[in-house]
Amino acid sequence: MPFIPHTDNEITQMLETIGVDSIDDLFDEIPAHLRTAVLDAIPTGMTEMEVSRLMQQRAAQNSSALCFIGAGAYDHHIPAAVWEITTRGEFYSAYTPYQAEASQGTLQLTYEYQSMMTALTAMDVSNASMYDGASSLAEAILMAVRANRKSKSRKILVPTTVNPVYRKTAHTIVKGQNIELIEVPYDETSGTATLAQFKQQAEAQQGGDITALVLQQPNFFGTLEAVDEITDWAHENNILVIAVINPLTVAVLKPPGEWGSDEKIRGADIACGDGQPLGAPMSAGGPYYGLLCCRQALVRQMPGRIVGRTVDLDGREGFVLTLQAREQHIRRSKATSNICTNQGLVVTASTIYMSIMGAQGLENTAAACFANNNTLVEKLTTIAGIKKAFNSRCFHETVLQLEQPAAAVLKALVEKGILGGYDLSDDYPELGSAILVCTTEMRSADDIDAYVSAMQQVMATGLAGEAEAVPC
Amino acid sequence: MLIFEHSSKGRTGAPQAPREKASLNGIDDSLLRKTSALLPEVSELQAVRHYTRLSRKNFSIDTEFYPLGSCTMKYNPRACNSLAMLPGFLNAHPLTPDAQNQGFLACMHDLQSMLCEVTGMAAFSLAPMAGAQGEFAGVAMIEAYHKSRGDEARKEILVPDAAHGTNPATAVMCGFSVREIPTLDNGDVDLDALTQAVGPQTAGLMLTNPSTLGVFERNIEAIAKVVHEAGGLLYYDGANLNAILGKIRPGDMGFDVIHSNLHKTFSTPHGGGGPGSGAVGVAERLKPFLPLPVVTRENDRYRYLTAKDCPQSIGRLSAFMGNPGVLLRAYIYMRFLGREGMVRVAEFATLNANYMMAEAKRRGFTLAIDNRRASHEFIITLKNEAREFHVSAMDFAKRLLDLGYHAPTTYFPLLVPECLLIEPTETEAREALDGFMDALQQIKQEAETNPEILHAAPQTLPVKRLDEVRAAKQLDLAFAR
Numbered sequence: 001m002p003f004i005p006h007t008d009n010e011i012t013q014m015l016e017t018i019g020v021d022s023i024d025d026l027f028d029e030i031p032a033h034l035r036t037a038v039l040d041a042i043p044t045g046m047t048e049m050e051v052s053r054l055m056q057q058r059a060a061q062n063s064s065a066l067c068f069i070g071a072g073a074y075d076h077h078i079p080a081a082v083w084e085i086t087t088r089g090e091f092y093s094a095y096t097p098y099q100a101e102a103s104q105g106t107l108q109l110t111y112e113y114q115s116m117m118t119a120l121t122a123m124d125v126s127n128a129s130m131y132d133g134a135s136s137l138a139e140a141i142l143m144a145v146r147a148n149r150k151s152k153s154r155k156i157l158v159p160t161t162v163n164p165v166y167r168k169t170a171h172t173i174v175k176g177q178n179i180e181l182i183e184v185p186y187d188e189t190s191g192t193a194t195l196a197q198f199k200q201q202a203e204a205q206q207g208g209d210i211t212a213l214v215l216q217q218p219n220f221f222g223t224l225e226a227v228d229e230i231t232d233w234a235h236e237n238n239i240l241v242i243a244v245i246n247p248l249t250v251a252v253l254k255p256p257g258e259w260g261s262d263e264k265i266r267g268a269d270i271a272c273g274d275g276q277p278l279g280a281p282m283s284a285g286g287p288y289y290g291l292l293c294c295r296q297a298l299v300r301q302m303p304g305r306i307v308g309r310t311v312d313l314d315g316r317e318g319f320v321l322t323l324q325a326r327e328q329h330i331r332r333s334k335a336t337s338n339i340c341t342n343q344g345l346v347v348t349a350s351t352i353y354m355s356i357m358g359a360q361g362l363e364n365t366a367a368a369c370f371a372n373n374n375t376l377v378e379k380l381t382t383i384a385g386i387k388k389a390f391n392s393r394c395f396h397e398t399v400l401q402l403e404q405p406a407a408a409v410l411k412a413l414v415e416k417g418i419l420g421g422y423d424l425s426d427d428y429p430e431l432g433s434a435i436l437v438c439t440t441e442m443r444s445a446d447d448i449d450a451y452v453s454a455m456q457q458v459m460a461t462g463l464a465g466e467a468e469a470v471p472c
Numbered sequence: 473m474l475i476f477e478h479s480s481k482g483r484t485g486a487p488q489a490p491r492e493k494a495s496l497n498g499i500d501d502s503l504l505r506k507t508s509a510l511l512p513e514v515s516e517l518q519a520v521r522h523y524t525r526l527s528r529k530n531f532s533i534d535t536e537f538y539p540l541g542s543c544t545m546k547y548n549p550r551a552c553n554s555l556a557m558l559p560g561f562l563n564a565h566p567l568t569p570d571a572q573n574q575g576f577l578a579c580m581h582d583l584q585s586m587l588c589e590v591t592g593m594a595a596f597s598l599a600p601m602a603g604a605q606g607e608f609a610g611v612a613m614i615e616a617y618h619k620s621r622g623d624e625a626r627k628e629i630l631v632p633d634a635a636h637g638t639n640p641a642t643a644v645m646c647g648f649s650v651r652e653i654p655t656l657d658n659g660d661v662d663l664d665a666l667t668q669a670v671g672p673q674t675a676g677l678m679l680t681n682p683s684t685l686g687v688f689e690r691n692i693e694a695i696a697k698v699v700h701e702a703g704g705l706l707y708y709d710g711a712n713l714n715a716i717l718g719k720i721r722p723g724d725m726g727f728d729v730i731h732s733n734l735h736k737t738f739s740t741p742h743g744g745g746g747p748g749s750g751a752v753g754v755a756e757r758l759k760p761f762l763p764l765p766v767v768t769r770e771n772d773r774y775r776y777l778t779a780k781d782c783p784q785s786i787g788r789l790s791a792f793m794g795n796p797g798v799l800l801r802a803y804i805y806m807r808f809l810g811r812e813g814m815v816r817v818a819e820f821a822t823l824n825a826n827y828m829m830a831e832a833k834r835r836g837f838t839l840a841i842d843n844r845r846a847s848h849e850f851i852i853t854l855k856n857e858a859r860e861f862h863v864s865a866m867d868f869a870k871r872l873l874d875l876g877y878h879a880p881t882t883y884f885p886l887l888v889p890e891c892l893l894i895e896p897t898e899t900e901a902r903e904a905l906d907g908f909m910d911a912l913q914q915i916k917q918e919a920e921t922n923p924e925i926l927h928a929a930p931q932t933l934p935v936k937r938l939d940e941v942r943a944a945k946q947l948d949l950a951f952a953r
Contacts, residue, residue, distance in 0.1 A: 001813070001816055001820075002808050002809060002813050003546070003547050003549060003739075003808075003898075003899050004816055004820050004898050004899065005899070005900070005901040005902075006820060006823070006901070006902070010901075010902045011823070013902075014823055014824075014827040014902065015823075017827055017830050017831065017834075018823075018826045018827055018829075018830045019830070020826075023819045023820075023822070023823055024819075026819075026822045026823065026826055026845055027719055027720075027818075027822070027845075028845070029687075029688045029690055029844070029845050030688055030716070030719065030720050031690075031692075031693065034692075034693075034720050034724050034725060035719060035720055036592075036718055036719060036720055036721050036724065038811070039589050039590055039718060039811040039814065039815075040589070040811075041585055041586065041588070041589035042586050042589050042590060042806070042810060042811040042814065043807070043810055043811070044810040044811060044812060045807075045808060045809050045810025045811075045812060045813045046807050046808060046810065048551050048808070051551060051555065051804060051807050051808055052551065052555060054807065055555040055556075055558060055579075055804060056555075056558065057575070058560070058575035058576070058578055058579055059558035059559070059560025059561050059575055060560055060575065061560070061574045061575030061578070062560040062561065062563075062564050062568075062572065062573055062574070062575040062576055063564070063568055063572030063573065064560070064563070065572065067563075067565050069565045069567050069568070071567055072566075072791050072792075073565055073566050073567070073791075073792065075563070075565065077488065077489075079485070079488045079516070081516060081519070081520050083557070085520060085523045085524060085527070087553055088524070088527045089532050089533070089534025089535065090527035090528060090530040090532045090534065090535060091527050091530065091532070091743070091744055092532070092534070092548065092553070092741045092743060093532040093533035093534045093545075093548050093741055093742065094530045094531065094532040094533075094742065094743075094744045095538070095540060095543055095545060095742040095744070095745065096742070096744070096745035097744065097745065098540075098881075099531070099869065099870075099873060099878065099879050100935075100938050100940075101870065101873055101930050101933040101934070101935055101936070101937065101938065102530070102531040102873045102878060102879075102930075102933060103529075103530055103531065103744075104526075104529040104530070104933075104934045104935060105526040105527050105528065105529035105530035105744075106530055106744035106745070108474070108526055108529070109523065109526055109744075110744075111474075111949075111950075111951075112474060112475050112476070112951070114949055114950050115474075115476065115950040115951035116509075116511055116512075118949075118950045119509045119510045119511055119950075120509045120511070122509075124950075125949050125950070126949070126950065128745070129746075131601040131602060131605065131746075131747070131790060131795075132601065132790045132791055132792075133791055134788070134790050134791040135601070135605070135789065135790055163791070165788060165791050165792075166791060168787060168788045169787070169788045169789060169790060169791065171787060172612070172763070172786060172787035172788055172789060173608070173645075173789070176612065176615065176645060176646040176647035177645070177647060178647075224499065224500070224503050227503070228502060250505070250509075251505070251508075251509060252496060252504060252505055253499075253503060253504060253505055254502070254503055254504060254505055254506075255505060255509070258506075274791065281557075281562040281563070282562070282563060282564060282565050282566065283561060283562050283564065283796055283797045284561060284564040284565075284566055284568075284573065284576045284792075284793060284796040284797075285566030285790075285791070285792025285793040285794070285796050286566075286601070286747070286790070286792060286793065286794065286795045286796050286797060286798075287601070287746075287747035287795040287796075287797050287798055288791075289747075299947070299949070305745065306949060307949070308943040308944070308947060308948055308949055309943070309948040309949075310938050310939045310940065310942045310943035310946075310948070311938070311939055311942065312935040312936040312937060312938050312939070313936040313937050313939075314936055316935055316936070317935075318934075318935035318938045319938075320938050320940050320943045322940070322943040322944050322947070322949075323944055323947075325944075327637075328604070328637040328638050328640075328641035329636075329637040329638075329884070330637070331637075331641070332637045332640045332641060333640035333641060333643065333644045333650045334644075335637070335641040337641070337645070338604045338607065338608060338638050338641035338642040338644075338645050339602070339604055340602065340603060340604045340637075340638050341602045341603070341604070341745055341746035341747070341748050342745050342746050343601075343743075343746045343747040343795075344742075344743045344744035344745035344746045344747070345741065345743025345744060345746065345747060346743075346746075346747060348523075348743070348744060351523075352519060352523050354511055354512070355475050355485075355511070355512045355514055355519040355522070355523075356485040356488055356514075356516050356519045357485060357488055357489060357511075358483075358484050358485060358511050358512060358513050358514070359508040359509045359510070359511045359513075360484050360489070360493075360508070360513075361484060361485060361486075361488055361489035362489075362509070362511070363493055363508065364489040364490045364491070364492065364493045364494075365489050365490060367490075367493045367494040367495070367496055368490040368494050370494065370496060370499075371494035371495070374498070393498050393499055393500075395499075410569070411569070414569060414571075414572060419565060419568060419569075419572075422567050441489075441490050
C-alpha cells in the first residue's frame with residue numbers, strides 16, 4: 001500500500017486493542033446512506049516508475065522557448081545550492097514553528113530573512129512573508145486603512161502603471177470592506193504616473209481626503225516613477241505611501257525607505273512586492289512569496305507572522321514567533337488578517353539566495369538586466385514598424401508598439417522558439433498593438449541576437465491577414 | 473550565530489552573478505541607491521554550511537514523529553518533489569501561451585477533476601494559495617451568490633465555537649458579522665441553538681467535519697436542512713478531509729462550497745509554514761462565481777478561463793495561478809494513490825487515531841470526548857494532572873520534545889482545557905505510535921513524582937524555554953547594523 005506501513009498482523013492487533021472487528025466499524029458514526037460508493041473518475045494508483053513516466057511526458061509537452069516575458073515573473077539564475085539546501089527534509093517537512101525550541105532552524109532563518117529584507121528596502125520591519133506580490137499589495141492596502149487613523153475616506157489612489165493583475169487581486173480582496181481603489185491615469189508620453197495626475201485625482205474627491213496611494217517602482221511598463229516628489233506630496237497631505245517594488249532592482253534603485261527628498265525624507269510607509277526574483281523558479285506561476293515591510297510605528301498593524309529574537313532561560317539567544325496577539329488564532333474575528341501561513345519554504349530559498357549572492361551579486365545581476373534590456377530595445381527599434389511607446393528610461397522591461405498585430409507577432413515568434421513578450425492589448429487597449437518585453441541577466445548576447453533576427457523575419461512578413469485567426 | 477556574523481567585507485559568492493557591474497548610465501541619479509544593502513558577505517560554502525546546520529535545529533516529519541493535531545503531518549513522498557521540479561515545469565513562465573503550456577495545464581485539469589470526484593463537488597478552482605485564502609474565496613462566493621439573487625440582507629455568517637480562528641477572521645474580511653454556535657459536550661453542534669440562530673440574515677454556516685474536536689458531526693443532514701431552509705449556504709472547511717477521504721463526500725453531506733488544504737490531505741510539504749494550497753470546490757449553483765484562473769478542456773486542448781468567460785467570478789486571488797508547484801505535488805501524490813489509495817488514507821488515519829486513543833485510555837489519560845469514535849485525531853485533556861501536580865499541557869509538550877517527539881497541538885480547540893490534540897496520520901507505523909504513548913506515560917509518571925523535570929523541559933534541544941514576553945516587549949525583529 002503506498003506510504004502505509006501496516007502489516008495484516010498489526011492491523012488485527014490494533015483492532016483488538018480498539019475493540020472492533022474491522023476498520024469499517026470505525027466509520028459507524030457516518031450515516032450509511034451517505035457513504036461513498038465508488039470514485040470512478042479517479043484512475044487507479046501508480047508505481048513511482050509509472051508516475052515518473054507520466055510526469056516526464058507532461059513536462060516535455062511544455063515549451064522550452066527562450067523567455068523574454070516578465071510582467072511580474074522573471075527568469076533569473078538560481079545557484080544550485082539554493083534548492084539543494086531548501087529541500088532538505090528538515091526544512092521541507094517541518095511545520096509552522098509553534099514549538100519554538102524544536103524549530104530554531106526555521107525561526108532563525110526567518111529572522112535572517114527579515115533582516116535581509118529590511119536591509120534591501122531600508123524599511124524598519126519585515127514580516128515573515130505573504131502569499132505573493134499581488135496579495136501582499138491587498139494586505140498593504142488593508143493595513144494602510146487601519147494605520148491611517150486621521151483619514152476617514154478609505155480611498156486609495158492606484159495609478160494604472162501598477163501591475164494590472166495586482167490591481168485586480170487587490171480589488172477582489174478589499175472590496176468587502178468598503179475600500180475604494182481610485183485609478184490614476186498615466187502620462188502618455190513618459191509612461192509614468194505624474195504628480196499632477198495624483199493631485200488631480202485627489203482634488204476630484206470630496207473633501208480631498210485620501211488614505212493612501214500606491215506607487216510601483218519600476219512600474220509595470222518598466223519605466224521609473226518620480227518617487228521622491230510623489231512621496232513628499234503624499235506626506236504633506238496625510239496620505240500613506242505604499243511602495244510596490246521588485247526586490248532585485250532595489251539593489252541598485254533607491255530603496256522605498258529612502259523615498260522622498262533629502263530634507264523631508266521619511267520614506268514609504270509600507271513596501272510590498274513579489275519575492276520571486278530572489279531565488280524562486282518561475283514554475284508556471286509559483287509558489288513565490290509576497291514581501292511586506294513597514295515603518296516601526298505601524299508594526300502592530302502588520303498582518304502575518306513575525307519572528308523576534310529573544311533569550312532562553314539560560315540567557316542564550318533564541319527566536320520565537322512574536323506579536324501573535326495580532327493574529328487570527330488569538331484574535332479570531334478581530335485579527336489584522338485571516339492569514340495563517342506564510343510562504344516559508346520559498347522564503348527559505350530566498351534567504352539562502354541572498355546570502356550566496358550578497359549585495360554585490362544582486363547589484364551585478366540587476367545592472368545586467370538593465371544593460372541587456374537596453375541592448376535588446378536598441379536593436380529591436382531599428383526594425384521597421386517597431387518603436388518604444390514611451391520616451392522615458394526603462395529598467396529591464398520596455399513597452400514596444402508594433403505596426404503588426406501583437407498577438408500574431410508573438411505567435412509567429414513562438415514558432416521560432418522565442419517567447420517574445422506580453423501582449424498588452426487586453427489591459428491597455430489605448431496603446432494599440434503593444435508588447436512588454438523583458439530581459440534578465442540570463443539572456444546572453446546570442447539570445448538577444450536570436451530574438452532580433454526572429455523579429456526581423458516576422459516583421460518582414462505581412463501578418464495582418466493572420467490576425468483574424470488568432471484568438472484574443 | 474547569525475549569517476551576518478560570518479561576514480567579511482568584500483567576500484562574495486562570485487561565480488553566481490555576472491562578473492562585472494554594468495553601467496547604469498541613463499538612470500537619473502536621484503533614483504539610484506546611494507549605499508549597498510547590508511547583506512551577508514560570505515562564501516558559498518559558508519552559506520551552505522550555515523543553513524545546513526540551521527536545518528538540523530528543526531524537528532520535521534523526515535526526522536521525528538510529528539503528531540500535530542489538525543495539521544496532518546504525513547509523509548511527503550520525495551518523488552512528488554523531484555517530479556514537480558522537472559525543468560519543463562520549473563522553467564515555465566506563467567504567461568506562456570496556453571498552447572506552449574499544455575503539459576502543465578493537463579495536470580491542473582486532471583487535478584480539478586479528481587478533487588471534484590473525491591469531494592462530490594461540481595467544479596473546482598485551484599487558485600487559493602492557502603487554507604485561509606480558500607476560506608476567503610468560499611465566503612466571497614457565498615456573498616456573490618446572495619447578491620446575484622438580490623438577497624442582500626444576508627449579512628451574518630454562523631461559526632461553531634470550536635472552529636479554527638481563520639473562520640471568523642475570514643467572514644469579517646468579506647464584510648460579514650459573525651455569530652458563534654455552541655457545541656454540545658458530545659462534540660456535536662447544538663442543533664437547537666443553530667435552529668434559533670438562523671434567519672433571513674443568515675448568509676451561511678462554516679463547518680469542519682469531522683470537527684476540530686476530532687469527532688464526526690452526526691447531525692450533518694439535519695444541520696444542512698436547517699441552514700438551507702433558512703436560505704443560507706453550507707461551507708465545508710476541509711481542514712479534516714483526511715479523516716473521511718473516499719468514505720463520505722462533502723457534496724453528499726449537503727455542502728455547497730468547500731476548500732481543501734492540499735498541504736494536509738494531499739501531502740504537499742508544510743515547508744516550515746507554507747506555501748500551502750486551499751483549492752475551492754462548489755456545487756452547481758455556485759459555479760459561475762469561482763475564483764480565476766480555472767483550467768478547461770476544449771477539443772483535447774487545455775486553456776485558462778478568463779474574466780471574459782466567467783463574468784460573475786469573484787475575481788483573482790493572486791498574480792498568476794495560485795501555487796502551481798504545490799498543485800503539481802498534490803497531483804503527483806493523487807496519481808500515486810489512485811482511487812483505492814484515497815480510501816486507504818482515511819481508513820488508516822482513523823485506525824491509527826483510534827488505536828492511540830484506546831491506548832491513551834488504557835494508560836489512564838482523560839479523553840476530552842469519551843465513548844465516541846475518534847476521527848483521524850483525538851483530544852487528551854490534562855486538566856486533572858494540572859490540578860493535582862501543577863503541570864500544564866505546555867509542560868507535557870516541552871517534555872515530549874526532550875524525548876524526541878514533536879508535541880501535539882496544545883491549547884486548541886480552545887473549548888477543552890489543558891488539551892493535547894493528537895493526529896498520527898496514516899503513514900506512521902505502529903512502533904512510532906507505541907513509542908509516543910510510552911513517552912506520554914513516562915511524562916505522566918514524572919508529573920506525579922518529579923514535576924520539576926516537566927517544568928524545566930526541554931533540556932536537550934538547541935535552546936531551553938524562550939522568553940516570549942521579552943520578545944514582544946523588547947522588539948528585535950531584524951539584525952541591527
